[in-house]
Amino acid sequence: LAKTTQPISMDSYEGQEVNITCSHNNIATNDYITWYQQFPSQGPRFIIQGYKTKVTNEVASLFIPADRKSSTLSLPRVSLSDTAVYYCLVGDARGSSNTGKLIFGQGTTLQVKP
Amino acid sequence: DADVTQTPRNRITKTGKRIMLECSQTKGHDRMYWYRQDPGLGLQLIYYSFDVKDINKGEISDGYSVSRQAQAKFSLSLESAIPNQTALYFCATSDRGEQFFGPGTRLTVL
Numbered sequence: 001l002a003k004t005t006q007p008i009s010m011d012s013y014e015g016q017e018v019n020i021t022c023s024h025n026n027i028a029t030n031d032y033i034t035w036y037q038q039f040p041s042q043g044p045r046f047i048i049q050g051y052k053t054k055v056t057n058e059v060a061s062l063f064i065p066a067d068r069k070s071s072t073l074s075l076p077r078v079s080l081s082d083t084a085v086y087y088c089l090v091g092d093a094r095g096s097s098n099t100g101k102l103i104f105g106q107g108t109t110l111q112v113k114p
Numbered sequence: 115d116a117d118v119t120q121t122p123r124n125r126i127t128k129t130g131k132r133i134m135l136e137c138s139q140t141k142g143h144d145r146m147y148w149y150r151q152d153p154g155l156g157l158q159l160i161y162y163s164f165d166v167k168d169i170n171k172g173e174i175s176d177g178y179s180v181s182r183q184a185q186a187k188f189s190l191s192l193e194s195a196i197p198n199q200t201a202l203y204f205c206a207t208s209d210r211g212e213q214f215f216g217p218g219t220r221l222t223v224l
Contacts, residue, residue, distance in 0.1 A: 034212070043118075043204045043215025044157065087156060102213060103173075104149075104156030 004088045009109040018075040020108050022088030025069050033064060033071045036087045038107070044087060048073070075110075083112045117141045118216035120205050126222045133192040135219050137205030146188040147206040147213065148172075148180060150199075157204060163188055195223040 005023040012018045024033070032051050036044035048055055050062040050071070061074040075082060085107040118139045127133050137146065144165050149157040149172075159172030161180040169180060177199065181189045192199055200223045206213040 041202070041218065041220070043206070043218055044213075045215070046212035049212065102147075102157075102159070104158070106154075106156050 003103075004090060004105050006086075006088050006105065006108045008106065009111065011111050011113060012078055013113050014079055015077050018078050018082075018110060018112075020073045020075075020086055020088075020110070021070060022073070023070050024088070024090045027068050027090050031090045033062065033068075034089045034091075034102070035060070035062065035073045036089065036104075038085045038087065044104075047086075078110075078112045080112050080114065083110060085109050116217070118205060118207055118214055120203075120216040120219050122219060123217065124220045126224065127195050128224050129196055131195050131223075133195050133221065135190045135192075135203055135205075135221070137188045137190070137216055139186050139188075139205075139207045139214075139216075141207055141209070141214060142185070143207040143209045143214075144185065145208045146182065147208070148178075148188065148190045149204045149206065150174065150201040151204065151218075152201050160190065160203075192221075192223075195221075197223045199223050 032049055034049040035047045037047050038044040048057055048060045048062045050064055052064050055062045063072045087104050087107040089102050091102055121136045147162045148160040150160055151157045158174050160174055160178050161172050163169050163182045166182050179191045203219045203221055205216040
C-alpha cells in the first residue's frame with residue numbers, strides 16, 4: 001500500500017481555512033484517498049474520500065491533482081472543536097481489491113487557537 | 115446505542131495473563147478489524163476478518179489471536195500479555211467503504 005507523508009503538526013486560529021497536504025508518490029491506480037479525524041481517546045472518524053479532482057461534503061473538501069501524487073484536505077472556517085489528529089490514507093478501502101486494509105501514518109495534529 | 119461497542123473500556127492486567135477484548139457491531143457489516151494505537155502514533159492493524167470463516171493477519175499479529183464468533187462479534191486475545199502491549203485498542207467495521215471505529219479499550223500490562 002502507498003505510503004503517505006503529511007506534516008506532523010499545524011496551528012490555526014478560529015474562523016480560518018486550514019489546508020493539510022498529503023504526499024503519496026506511489027499511489028496505485030486502484031487506490032482511493034481517504035481522510036480520517038481522531039479526537040483524543042476516541043476512534044478515528046471518516047471525513048472524506050476521493051479518487052481524483054475535487055470532492056466536497058458538509059465538513060470538508062478534498063483536492064486531488066491530475067497526477068494523484070498528493071492531496072489536500074481543506075477545512076473551511078475551523079473552530080476549536082476541529083482540534084484533532086487528521087490522517088491521510090491511500091488504499092483499497094473502497095473494496096476494489098480483496099483486502100480493505102487501511103494503513104495509518106502518524107497523522108497531522110491540528111491545533112486551533114481562539 | 116452505539117453501532118460498534120467494545121468491552122472492557124479499560125483493563126489493567128499483569129504480565130503473563132491471558133486477556134480477551136471483545137467487539138460487537140450492529141451495522142450488519144461483514145468486515146471487522148482490530149487495531150492498536152501507541153501514544154503519539156497512528157493505528158497499526160493487528161487482524162482483520164472479511165466474514166466468519168475468513169481471518170487474516172495484519173501488520174503486527176505476533177502475540178495476538180482473534181476469534182470471529184459471528185458476523186457481529188470479533189474478539190481479540192493476548193495469549194500472554196507483556197508490558198509493550200500496553201496500548202489503546204480499536205475495533206472497526208466496514209462494508210467495503212469507510213471504516214467505523216469503536217470507542218477503544220485502554221489496556222495496561224504491568
